[in-house]
Amino acid sequence: MHIEMSSEQIQAIVEDSLIGYQYLQRISLAERAALMHIVADEIEALDDELIQTAHDESALPMARLVGEKARTVNQWRSYANAIKTGIYVEARIDTGDGAAKANIRKYNKGIGPVAIFGASNFPFAFSTAGGDTASAIGAGCSVVFKEHPGHPKTSQLMAKAIVQGLTRFGAPESVFGYVQGGSHEVGETLVKHPVIKAVAFTGSFGGGKALYDIGVCREEPIPVFAEMGSINPVFVLPGYLKGNAARFATQYVASVVLGVGQFCTNPGLLLVVKDDPVEDFKRELSAAITQVGDAKMLHAGITKSYIEAKSRLVDQTGVTLIGEGAAAQENTAVAAIYSASAATFLENNVLSEEVFGPTSLLIECENVEEMEAVLKVLPGQLTMTFAATEDDIKQHTSLFNIAQEKCGRLLFGGMPTGVEVVYAMHHGGPYPSTTDSRFTSVGPDAVKRFMRPISYQNWPNEFLPLELRDENPLQIERIIDNRRTTASH
Amino acid sequence: MHIEMSSEQIQAIVEDSLIGYQYLQRISLAERAALMHIVADEIEALDDELIQTAHDESALPMARLVGEKARTVNQWRSYANAIKTGIYVEARIDTGDGAAKANIRKYNKGIGPVAIFGASNFPFAFSTAGGDTASAIGAGCSVVFKEHPGHPKTSQLMAKAIVQGLTRFGAPESVFGYVQGGSHEVGETLVKHPVIKAVAFTGSFGGGKALYDIGVCREEPIPVFAEMGSINPVFVLPGYLKGNAARFATQYVASVVLGVGQFCTNPGLLLVVKDDPVEDFKRELSAAITQVGDAKMLHAGITKSYIEAKSRLVDQTGVTLIGEGAAAQENTAVAAIYSASAATFLENNVLSEEVFGPTSLLIECENVEEMEAVLKVLPGQLTMTFAATEDDIKQHTSLFNIAQEKCGRLLFGGMPTGVEVVYAMHHGGPYPSTTDSRFTSVGPDAVKRFMRPISYQNWPNEFLPLELRDENPLQIERIIDNRRTTASH
Structure with missing residues (x-):
C-alpha cells in the first residue's frame, strides 16, 4: 500500500526527531552501543517474511538477501563496538595553567537529526536499517528515514524492528522517524526542514545531486553526503593477459553481472592495450558473457533506464558488441560487453556515463600512454582496479599517482x-562518485x-560529558596535554 | 603597490600548485613536519620590518603584533608536531584472510590544492602564513593564497618567508602560490578553478557565504570552510552580579574593546535578568566604557561599516545607550554599550546582527525563561559564555542543553x-558562524x-604509502584488525 504523507505529517515527524536526538545526546557512549546491539538483535530476529518480502519487492535472490541481512546486523554490531571505544569522540583535554591558559576540553557530539534516503539495490544494508541509519544513531543523531518506493513493505518491516529495539531499550520512538511518500516534494520538505542538520543518500547521480543542491542552498546550509556510484574502471597493464585471458575474462564477467550489475562498484570500464592478446581476450569475454542468463532487475524503472542507457551506448559511433547474454524472458536485463577504441572514448563523453546494470565497455588503447590519457579524463570514482604485476607499478608510476587522485x-x-x-574500507571518492570525498558510507x-x-572551557567537571571528565569513567583513549592516554586526569 | 593579476596569471599559478601538491604527496609525514619547522624558523627570523609594516597597514599595536607573530610561529610548529604523530592519517589495516576477505589498508591523504583567503584582523595568525596555510600544508596540500587587500605588504613579507623556507628545505615554490588582486573576480577565478579542491576563508559573513556558494555550485562541488564570526553571547545567571557587578563590568568591557573589538569571538551580546542589581551593573558598565579611548580600526572600510552598523543599531526602537567611550580623533572607532529589553530583541532581527567593532548590547530579560527564549532564536555561534555558579547549571539544564546545540x-x-x-580548541560552530560545524580553523x-x-586493497607492501606498510617505518599508531597499535604488522 502506497502512502503519501502530507507536508504537515512530515513536519511533525521531523520535529519529533529532535526529542529522539536529545535523548541520544543524554545517554552515554556505552548505552548508545548497547541500544545498537539490541536493534541488531531485532533485525536478526526477523524471519523469512522479511526475506520473502524483500525478494518479492526487489527480485533479488533469497540467498543474497540472507547474506545481506547478516551484513546489516553486522554493521549495527561492528559500528556499536567501534563507537564504544570512544574513537569517534576524539576527546582532547588541555589542562591549562589555572591562570592565563584555560582548561579546555573538546569532544565530538552528534550534529543533530539526520535525514536518510536509502538505495534500491541493497534493501537491507543501504536502506531503512542500513549503514547510514546505524552510523547516524551511532553518532548520537536521531534519524528521519524516507521509505524507499522500490521496497516499501521491506522498509516497513525493518522500521518496525528498529522501533522494537528502541522500545525494548527504553528509548523513545522518535529516535527513528519514518516518512512515507514517493514525490520529490517529500524529499525536499525533509531536507529543507531546519531541524534536519545532515543528509545521507545512496543512489543515482540525479537523485543525490538534487538533494545536495537543496541541502547546500537552504537558508542554513547543511552537509549532504550522497554516494552516487561510478563506473569503476579496471586497467589491464601490458603483459597481464598473456596466458591469463580466459581466467581473467571469466572473473571480469562474473563481476559485471553480479547482482544483475546493480552495484555502485560494478566495473563498467575495462582498459587494455592492443599489444596484448586482445583478440583472444575478446573471444573469452564473448564466450563468458554469452553464458549469462537474463535476469530481473530491482524494478521496472531501473530496467527501463538500463535498456535506454545501453541503446544510447550502442548508438555511438565506434562502439561494437563483443558479446551478449541470453534474452529468454520479457522485461529483463540482458548482459553485454561492448568495445571501443581509446580514441573514440576520448572524443565522446557518452562513453564514460554509467550504465547501471550488467553492461561493460572494453577500451582498446594503443599503449599505456593512451591508457593514461583516458584515466586523465575520467571523473572521480569509488574504485579503480589494476590488473598488473608489481613490475608494472614500478614502470608506470604516473598512472598510479593519477589514479590515487x-x-x-x-x-x-x-x-x-x-x-x-x-x-x-573507504566507500567514497572524489565527485561525482560522492558529494564529499572526505567521508565514507561503509565501515x-x-x-x-x-x-x-x-569545546568546554573551564567547565566544572561534574557537568562535563562523561567522555571529558577527569576520572575518565568510559576509559576511552584521550589526548591530554598533547599525549594519548587512557588514564584519568 | 596594488597589483591586479590577470585571469591567465591566476590560472598559471593554480595549475602550478598541482606540482607543489604532488611534491607534498611524495614526501613523508616526517619530512612534511620538518618542512613546516623550517617555514616556522623563517617566519620567526623576520625582523622589525614585518612588525612595522603590519602596524602601518593594520593600525594594530606593535606589542600585539609581536605576540601574534609568536603565535603564528607556534601554529606551524605545533601543527607539524601533531602531524608527525600520524594522528591525522588515521591508518587502518584489515589483514583479511588471504582469500575471500581482502587485505585492505586506509589512510588520509591531502585532498588537493587549497585556495585560502585570509582575514584582515589577524595579519599574521589568520592570513598569509596563518593557521589555514599551515594546516593545509600539514595535510599535504599545496596552497594558493590570495593576498589580503588590507595588508598587502605584510602579506608579501610573509609569502617571501614561506617561499624561503620551502627553498631551504628543497621543496618547489609551487607548494605556496600567491595571487594578487582585490576584485571579486580574482576570488571567483580561484575558487572555480578545477585544480582547487578545497577553500578556507576567515572574515565576514558576506565574503564567506559568497565563496561557499561558488564552491558548492561549481561543476565539481568542493568543500568551503568559511569562519564568519558571530556575536558570542554572554549569559549572566541570576545572582551572579550580586557583589560582583564592578569586577564583571570591567572584565566584560575589556573583552568588548580588546583589539578595538575586531575579533571573531568579541562578545556582542550580554544577557542579564532584571531581578539582579542591573541598574548598578549598568552604571559600572557605563563607567568602564567611558574610560575607553577611541582607536583606529584595521582599515577605513571596517571603520565605515562599524559606524554604519552602530547607527543602525541605535536607530532601532527600544535601544538605549548605556555608555560610550571617548571620541577624540577623526575616523576612529568609539566604543559603546547599549541596552534593550529581551522583548525588543525578540521582535527585531537587527539586534542580533554582528556589529564588528567595540560595541556590545545588553539585553534585560524578565527571568531565565525569557533568557532561554532569546537563546532559542539566536543563530549558530562560535562561542557562548555563562557567568554562573555550579548551582545555576543544575537549575537551568535546558539553557545549557540548548546552548550546546x-x-x-x-x-x-x-x-x-x-x-x-x-x-x-574548537574554533568553529553551527552556521552562520561557519559553513561546516564539523571542522575547526584553530588547533x-x-x-x-x-x-x-x-583505501588500498591487496596492494603490494613496497608500493604502499609509508603510513600503511607492514613494518610501520613511521612508528605511528594504527588500527590493525580492530586494535590500536604502534607495532609493525
Missing part, C-alpha cells in the same frame, strides 16, 4: 565489487559524517 | 576573546578539513 579505493588485482564492512568511519566538535 | 565553544566564566592554539585538528581517505 581520482578514486576512493585502489585495487591491485581482484574486482571492485564486494565492499567489506571494516575499519579500512565504522561512516559515523564521522554526523559528528561535530564542541 | 548552538555553539562551538562553551565557556564557564571568563570571556570568549582569546582562542588558544591547542588540541582541545592542529584544523588539518582535517583538507584530508580525505583512500
Whole structure:
C-alpha cells in the first residue's frame, strides 16, 4: 500500500526527531552501543517474511538477501563496538595553567537529526536499517528515514524492528522517524526542514545531486553526503593477459553481472592495450558473457533506464558488441560487453556515463600512454582496479599517482565489487562518485559524517560529558596535554 | 603597490600548485613536519620590518603584533608536531584472510590544492602564513593564497618567508602560490578553478557565504570552510552580579574593546535578568566604557561599516545607550554599550546582527525563561559564555542543553576573546558562524578539513604509502584488525 504523507505529517515527524536526538545526546557512549546491539538483535530476529518480502519487492535472490541481512546486523554490531571505544569522540583535554591558559576540553557530539534516503539495490544494508541509519544513531543523531518506493513493505518491516529495539531499550520512538511518500516534494520538505542538520543518500547521480543542491542552498546550509556510484574502471597493464585471458575474462564477467550489475562498484570500464592478446581476450569475454542468463532487475524503472542507457551506448559511433547474454524472458536485463577504441572514448563523453546494470565497455588503447590519457579524463570514482604485476607499478608510476587522485579505493588485482564492512574500507571518492570525498558510507568511519566538535572551557567537571571528565569513567583513549592516554586526569 | 593579476596569471599559478601538491604527496609525514619547522624558523627570523609594516597597514599595536607573530610561529610548529604523530592519517589495516576477505589498508591523504583567503584582523595568525596555510600544508596540500587587500605588504613579507623556507628545505615554490588582486573576480577565478579542491576563508559573513556558494555550485562541488564570526553571547545567571557587578563590568568591557573589538569571538551580546542589581551593573558598565579611548580600526572600510552598523543599531526602537567611550580623533572607532529589553530583541532581527567593532548590547530579560527564549532564536555561534555558579547549571539544564546545540565553544566564566592554539580548541560552530560545524580553523585538528581517505586493497607492501606498510617505518599508531597499535604488522 502506497502512502503519501502530507507536508504537515512530515513536519511533525521531523520535529519529533529532535526529542529522539536529545535523548541520544543524554545517554552515554556505552548505552548508545548497547541500544545498537539490541536493534541488531531485532533485525536478526526477523524471519523469512522479511526475506520473502524483500525478494518479492526487489527480485533479488533469497540467498543474497540472507547474506545481506547478516551484513546489516553486522554493521549495527561492528559500528556499536567501534563507537564504544570512544574513537569517534576524539576527546582532547588541555589542562591549562589555572591562570592565563584555560582548561579546555573538546569532544565530538552528534550534529543533530539526520535525514536518510536509502538505495534500491541493497534493501537491507543501504536502506531503512542500513549503514547510514546505524552510523547516524551511532553518532548520537536521531534519524528521519524516507521509505524507499522500490521496497516499501521491506522498509516497513525493518522500521518496525528498529522501533522494537528502541522500545525494548527504553528509548523513545522518535529516535527513528519514518516518512512515507514517493514525490520529490517529500524529499525536499525533509531536507529543507531546519531541524534536519545532515543528509545521507545512496543512489543515482540525479537523485543525490538534487538533494545536495537543496541541502547546500537552504537558508542554513547543511552537509549532504550522497554516494552516487561510478563506473569503476579496471586497467589491464601490458603483459597481464598473456596466458591469463580466459581466467581473467571469466572473473571480469562474473563481476559485471553480479547482482544483475546493480552495484555502485560494478566495473563498467575495462582498459587494455592492443599489444596484448586482445583478440583472444575478446573471444573469452564473448564466450563468458554469452553464458549469462537474463535476469530481473530491482524494478521496472531501473530496467527501463538500463535498456535506454545501453541503446544510447550502442548508438555511438565506434562502439561494437563483443558479446551478449541470453534474452529468454520479457522485461529483463540482458548482459553485454561492448568495445571501443581509446580514441573514440576520448572524443565522446557518452562513453564514460554509467550504465547501471550488467553492461561493460572494453577500451582498446594503443599503449599505456593512451591508457593514461583516458584515466586523465575520467571523473572521480569509488574504485579503480589494476590488473598488473608489481613490475608494472614500478614502470608506470604516473598512472598510479593519477589514479590515487581520482578514486576512493585502489585495487591491485581482484574486482571492485564486494565492499567489506571494516575499519579500512573507504566507500567514497572524489565527485561525482560522492558529494564529499572526505567521508565514507561503509565501515565504522561512516559515523564521522554526523559528528561535530564542541569545546568546554573551564567547565566544572561534574557537568562535563562523561567522555571529558577527569576520572575518565568510559576509559576511552584521550589526548591530554598533547599525549594519548587512557588514564584519568 | 596594488597589483591586479590577470585571469591567465591566476590560472598559471593554480595549475602550478598541482606540482607543489604532488611534491607534498611524495614526501613523508616526517619530512612534511620538518618542512613546516623550517617555514616556522623563517617566519620567526623576520625582523622589525614585518612588525612595522603590519602596524602601518593594520593600525594594530606593535606589542600585539609581536605576540601574534609568536603565535603564528607556534601554529606551524605545533601543527607539524601533531602531524608527525600520524594522528591525522588515521591508518587502518584489515589483514583479511588471504582469500575471500581482502587485505585492505586506509589512510588520509591531502585532498588537493587549497585556495585560502585570509582575514584582515589577524595579519599574521589568520592570513598569509596563518593557521589555514599551515594546516593545509600539514595535510599535504599545496596552497594558493590570495593576498589580503588590507595588508598587502605584510602579506608579501610573509609569502617571501614561506617561499624561503620551502627553498631551504628543497621543496618547489609551487607548494605556496600567491595571487594578487582585490576584485571579486580574482576570488571567483580561484575558487572555480578545477585544480582547487578545497577553500578556507576567515572574515565576514558576506565574503564567506559568497565563496561557499561558488564552491558548492561549481561543476565539481568542493568543500568551503568559511569562519564568519558571530556575536558570542554572554549569559549572566541570576545572582551572579550580586557583589560582583564592578569586577564583571570591567572584565566584560575589556573583552568588548580588546583589539578595538575586531575579533571573531568579541562578545556582542550580554544577557542579564532584571531581578539582579542591573541598574548598578549598568552604571559600572557605563563607567568602564567611558574610560575607553577611541582607536583606529584595521582599515577605513571596517571603520565605515562599524559606524554604519552602530547607527543602525541605535536607530532601532527600544535601544538605549548605556555608555560610550571617548571620541577624540577623526575616523576612529568609539566604543559603546547599549541596552534593550529581551522583548525588543525578540521582535527585531537587527539586534542580533554582528556589529564588528567595540560595541556590545545588553539585553534585560524578565527571568531565565525569557533568557532561554532569546537563546532559542539566536543563530549558530562560535562561542557562548555563562557567568554562573555550579548551582545555576543544575537549575537551568535546558539553557545549557540548548546552548550546546548552538555553539562551538562553551565557556564557564571568563570571556570568549582569546582562542588558544591547542588540541582541545574548537574554533568553529553551527552556521552562520561557519559553513561546516564539523571542522575547526584553530588547533592542529584544523588539518582535517583538507584530508580525505583512500583505501588500498591487496596492494603490494613496497608500493604502499609509508603510513600503511607492514613494518610501520613511521612508528605511528594504527588500527590493525580492530586494535590500536604502534607495532609493525
